[in-house]
Amino acid sequence: xxxxxxxxxxxxxxxxxxxxxxxxxxxxxxxxxxxxxxxxxxxxxxxxxxxxxxxxxxxxxxxxxxxxxxxxxxxxxxxxxxxxxxxxxxxxxxxxxxxxxxxxxxxxxxxxxxxxxxxxxxxxxxxxxxxxxxxxxxxxxxxxxxx
Amino acid sequence: xxxxxxxxxxxxxxxxxxxxxxxxxxxxxxxxxxxxxxxxxxxxxxxxxxxxx
Numbered sequence: 452x453x454x455x456x457x458x459x460x461x462x463x464x465x466x467x468x469x470x471x472x473x474x475x476x477x478x479x480x481x482x483x484x485x486x487x488x489x490x491x492x493x494x495x496x497x498x499x500x501x502x503x504x505x506x507x508x509x510x511x512x513x514x515x516x517x518x519x520x521x522x523x524x525x526x527x528x529x530x531x532x533x534x535x536x537x538x539x540x541x542x543x544x545x546x547x548x549x550x551x552x553x554x555x556x557x558x559x560x561x562x563x564x565x566x567x568x569x570x571x572x573x574x575x576x577x578x579x580x581x582x583x584x585x586x587x588x589x590x591x592x593x594x595x596x597x598x
Numbered sequence: 599x600x601x602x603x604x605x606x607x608x609x610x611x612x613x614x615x616x617x618x619x620x621x622x623x624x625x626x627x628x629x630x631x632x633x634x635x636x637x638x639x640x641x642x643x644x645x646x647x648x649x650x651x
Contacts, residue, residue: 550648
């Protein structure tokens with residue numbers, strides 16, 4: 452059976468149990484404080500942009516197949532809500548150049564989710580992005596395999 | 599694009615906020631990378647994220 456991402460992190464981090472625990476905590480909470488379907492779409496989009504094939508495969512099975520097939524063309528697709536599109540736009544900008552996200556991108560989400568919802572979403576996105584970047588780098592370092 | 603803070607970044611889920619703080623505290627206590635390199639990386643990340651804290 453394939454090793455899960457959490458199991459992989461535990462193995463790489465070895466005896467650093469408190470770091471492992473806190474990494475697991477923030478990941479669990481990221482999914483609790485945000486809409487799981489939206490965060491799932493954003494996670495899959497991140498995996499596509501960063502070239503994390505294992506996460507692309509994993510997330511692709513968990514989400515609406517119509518949305519998955521249209522995800523790379525989300526701006527012109529009819530399968531996504533306005534909020535989903537706002538979140539995907541923000542996600543792409545966050546991944547590509549986090550310091551240059553336009554106000555409109557941020558305000559579109561804030562106006563829908565409110566201040567707290569927006570901050571929760573951004574922090575959840577940060578957790579997902581960091582975790583995936585760690586996965587990509589560590590798999591290359593410790594496994595020497597395609598991620 | 600505005601460089602000022604767009605929202606109150608402290609006003610989010612308290613459990614999540616505390617967990618993120620604990621995670622960061624645990625990360626900075628790792629000592630496999632020397633302090634100078636660690637600080638250079640931290641400053642580079644802060645610049646990349648446009649973080650002034």
